[in-house]
Amino acid sequence: MSNFRFKALEIAQSRQALSVAPPSERVAEYYGSYTFNNEVMRSLLSPEAYLKITQAIETGGKIDRDIADEVANAMKSWAVAKGATHYTHWFQPLTGDTAEKHDAFFDVTMEGKAIEKFKGGALVQQEPDASSFPSGGLRNTFEARGYTGWDPSSPAFLMDNGAGGKTLCIPSVFISYTGEALDYKTPLLKALSAVDKAATAVCQYFDRNVTKVTPTLGPEQEYFVVDKALFYARPDLVMAGRTVFGHAPARGQQLEDHYFGTIPPRVNAFMVDFEFEAMKLGMPVRTRHNEVAPGQFEVAPTFEEVNLAIDHNALLMDLMEKVAERHNLKVLFHEKPFAGINGSGKHNNWSLGTNTGVNLLAPSSKPKESLRFLTFLVNVVKAVHDHADLLRASIASAGNEYRLGANEAPPAIVSIFLGESLTKALEDLETKSEVIVNKGDNVYYKLGINRIPSLLRDNTDRNRTSPFAFTGNKFEFRAVGGGANSSSTMTVLNAIMADQLTKFKQDLDARLANGEKKELAIVDILKAYYADSKRILFEGNGYSDEWVEEAAKRGLSNIKSSPEALGVYLKTESLDLFERTGVLSHSEVHSRYEIELEKYVKKVQIESRVIGDLAMNHVVSTALKYLNKLAETAKALVDLGMTTEAEPIKDIISEVSARVLAIKKGVDAMTETRKKANALSDTAEMAKLYATEVKDFFDVIRYEVDKLELIIDDEDWPLVKYREMLFVK
Ligand code: ADP
Ligand code: MG
Known part of the structure; x- marks a missing residue:
């Protein structure tokens, strides 16, 4: 494992800054070029459609189906011309990440021919598989019905897929079948x-x-x-x-x-x-x-x-x-x-x-x-x-x-x-x-x-x-x-x-x-x-x-x-x-x-497991190997009759052993507490236990581990150290 740390350090040390060129000479040429913005709308939409859409944005009003069709059409042509192959409603579920579900612009017809499709209906509303997003009891998972709805006040944009293609992203709200907010944006717009x-x-x-x-x-x-x-x-x-x-x-x-x-x-x-x-x-x-x-x-x-x-x-x-x-x-x-x-x-x-x-x-x-x-x-x-x-x-x-x-x-x-x-x-x-x-x-x-x-x-x-x-x-x-x-x-x-x-x-x-x-x-x-x-x-x-x-x-x-x-x-x-x-x-x-x-519980739970895992499999195991080395050295000194010289080594052995024991005890007790917390059916009670009793062990274990970091041979230490991570070239 320590090999891994030094290999990583070697790789990191050898890296150079990349040189980055601007997309083109003038900022105006690329600024906003990936967004379906006001200017683009004005140039691609009929004056009536443009007026209606800007009014709807201004007042938050409804957008008719025929206007939506026209906007969808313009959006698609614009996006395809810029290399888009897919579109997605882009939204902010309560997981904290952004979410998207990509659909191809191309649909295969009964005859097996590809056609480009993207109508107003698909622009305005989409039905992603909502079962994988948290709903806090608002929606039965088996129903899996949530809808994303276009938010015209935030311009659609293109996202590079990395593999060459682009995706047209349509900023959206995410609501349940019964109309309740499942995302961050819906209540925000209301506020x-x-x-x-x-x-x-x-x-x-x-x-x-x-x-x-x-x-x-x-x-x-x-x-x-x-x-x-x-x-x-x-x-x-x-x-x-x-x-x-x-x-x-x-x-x-x-x-x-x-x-x-x-x-x-x-x-x-x-x-x-x-x-x-x-x-x-x-x-x-x-x-x-x-x-x-x-x-x-x-x-x-x-x-x-x-x-x-x-x-x-x-x-x-x-x-x-x-x-x-x-x-x-x-x-x-x-x-x-x-x-x-x-x-x-x-x-x-x-x-x-x-x-x-x-x-x-x-x-x-x-x-x-x-x-x-x-x-x-x-x-x-x-x-x-x-x-x-x-x-x-x-x-x-x-x-x-x-x-x-x-x-x-x-x-x-x-x-x-x-x-x-x-x-x-x-x-x-x-x-x-x-x-x-x-x-x-x-x-x-x-x-x-x-x-x-x-x-x-x-x-x-x-x-x-x-x-x-x-x-x-x-x-x-x-x-x-x-x-x-x-x-x-x-x-x-x-x-x-x-x-x-x-x-x-x-x-x-x-x-x-x-x-x-x-x-x-x-x-x-x-x-x-x-x-x-x-x-x-x-x-x-x-x-x-x-x-x-x-x-x-x-x-x-x-x-x-x-x-x-x-x-x-x-x-x-x-x-x-x-x-x-x-x-x-x-x-x-x-x-x-x-x-x-629930998010809180999951996060603390993951941390607690990571702490247990790293403490036992990385730190304690390294400490035990180090103890072995120390013991051999001490024994060699004693064999040579140098008992006084062996004393400081024995001190280190005592300290390392004591810390190892404290870590082991801490991890065991933390695991027990976690079990106790996990057995609770009430989320609030569970969260409270995680916030107090489970988390209390974090500092206790950390204290001992950080002390060991200072004692154990740098050559053996398995985890990249702060001083190595924090100073990027
Ligand atoms: P500071 O020195 O306080 O950081 P800046 O002028 O650098 O001040 O502004 C910090 C941030 O505050 C910037 O993102 C800036 O755009 C934002 N900001 C400035 N005026 C407003 C405003 N009226 N409303 C919201 N944000 C503002
Ligand atoms: Mg500031």
């Missing part, structure tokens, strides 16, 4: 529509021209890159996506030199390559840089409408995995692939934009716009405060559990960072006593709102430790896991915002009906909201122990375990919120909860 409606209504108080509000998302994706040979020499990475053992390297991230360092050539070539592919698919990838930990990097696109941004992110992750193969690299999206150094997040930069081109979370120099800004800002604070636990639930996963609330920072506390000047502005507003506005007075001046923008400008100080930070003109939710589909979080965030804005409108309308002046009424409401929710604001170091204590004093939740966090979905308040906003029915929430729990 986006809910927040559009609620935010537009609020915008109407400020500007009658606002008829649509679009939530925007720019997901910054963090990831690790390791050499492919080394990846395959680590069974834990292969099976669980993270290393279950491994002693921290002497040089980790303490020098903080990786962040500003140059990108290693092999990784740079990989980045350039996947960026070209992403641009062909119309993804506005923009920044690339090293991240804090060695071997860690980030890619960020320019923000887009949320639904599109999420499709693009899912597609980008897929693409990165494929392109990495060409470079003999493996990309890791797991939230915590390596202990002792930073994990990977997917920072969700989020805002709301109007059809009039206004970013509702951008401060303005005009007093009236300032009031609107404050309205949206304070409503975000209130929504996040009131539903902090639901946001926490939306990011719960087995992987993210190692990143949030585990032994290493950050904690799983949801708090908001606003920056000093903005906090001060809100404090001033809150403490302002009754404002009396006389005829001719400038109400904004009296309210002190005219001063806010000047205070704010260029003054959004950075706090990298806050899970939910205001960054000048958007919020950045940083606690989302690197491997997650952002839909869960975006569904919750937009749903709670929709609900909060609806409440705000009710509060305001009640006051206006009393004859109160609009601006004063708004400020009064905001003051009350701020007072209600300001305990969630935190400006300090979110990674410090003091904050954990302080947050507890403030009564903020710190939900460390995923099963517990997921339990929040089932609370009456959550169920009602999802129902009120039209995002998910009670049964849909229940099924989602079940699926997430």
Whole structure:
């Protein structure tokens, strides 16, 4: 086995960076060339069809069959001309991966001749074999009926099959026979529509021209890159996506030199390559840089409408995995692939934009716009405060559990960072006593709102430790896991915002009906909201122990375990919120909860088995061989009469033996506990046992294994070490 490690190291060492050429000289020639985008539609569709389809996209309306036929036809000709042989509905089932089922464009007729077929019906709806996707009890497996339905708001695209051909991918929703959501996209679209409606209504108080509000998302994706040979020499990475053992390297991230360092050539070539592919698919990838930990990097696109941004992110992750193969690299999206150094997040930069081109979370120099800004800002604070636990639930996963609330920072506390000047502005507003506005007075001046923008400008100080930070003109939710589909979080965030804005409108309308002046009424409401929710604001170091204590004093939740966090979905308040906003029915929430729990159990179960397997078959067996060597040496020394010299060797023998024993005991006990957990019929109980008793053994076993890594002869150690994996050339 140790041979395997050294062979892998030799292979990894010998690899060179590939040279990557752009698809063509000018970006405009290939950017978006693989997407059936607006421009293509305009050129291929009749004016009527084009108009109808763009209207349907804009308003989410229905598409007639004859229009669908025309679009299908145009899509097919376009795709076939570009080398497509197959088409598929591309969707995001709750497994967390993307799914596709390829059908050929060609059908064989009764006479055995191939014809090209792709009609509107096949574009709009498809019936994949749904039995292989989780449904959390919504659909009987034997029925195996789920439908995928075209989402026209996300452009169809071409995917290289690798073997030369291409597949036309049609972004779709995935619903059960009875119409319940089986995917991430369906509730997301509903939440986006809910927040559009609620935010537009609020915008109407400020500007009658606002008829649509679009939530925007720019997901910054963090990831690790390791050499492919080394990846395959680590069974834990292969099976669980993270290393279950491994002693921290002497040089980790303490020098903080990786962040500003140059990108290693092999990784740079990989980045350039996947960026070209992403641009062909119309993804506005923009920044690339090293991240804090060695071997860690980030890619960020320019923000887009949320639904599109999420499709693009899912597609980008897929693409990165494929392109990495060409470079003999493996990309890791797991939230915590390596202990002792930073994990990977997917920072969700989020805002709301109007059809009039206004970013509702951008401060303005005009007093009236300032009031609107404050309205949206304070409503975000209130929504996040009131539903902090639901946001926490939306990011719960087995992987993210190692990143949030585990032994290493950050904690799983949801708090908001606003920056000093903005906090001060809100404090001033809150403490302002009754404002009396006389005829001719400038109400904004009296309210002190005219001063806010000047205070704010260029003054959004950075706090990298806050899970939910205001960054000048958007919020950045940083606690989302690197491997997650952002839909869960975006569904919750937009749903709670929709609900909060609806409440705000009710509060305001009640006051206006009393004859109160609009601006004063708004400020009064905001003051009350701020007072209600300001305990969630935190400006300090979110990674410090003091904050954990302080947050507890403030009564903020710190939900460390995923099963517990997921339990929040089932609370009456959550169920009602999802129902009120039209995002998910009670049964849909229940099924989602079940699926997430099952996923959690399976992941931890796999990790536990990998730990047992590696510990016994790789580590303990190596340790026993090493003990043998040591014993022989000690015996030889004693035979030579050198008993004193044999003493330190005996010490090592004692230590190694003790650790081997501890590992063996730990693995045995863990296996017993797993059996106990597996025997439970209630998934929630099972998940809880996995989260506590089973997982408790992980650290115990790891501790001993990592100590052995430091003692046992490097020549014999079977697992590729951190220092060998983390520094790609
Ligand atoms: P930072 O320095 O805070 O990382 P950037 O300007 O680099 O800021 O932006 C980070 C991410 O935030 C990018 O993906 C960017 O597109 C996104 N972003 C910027 N403005 C918005 C917005 N209004 N809505 C959503 N995302 C945004
Ligand atoms: Mg960021």
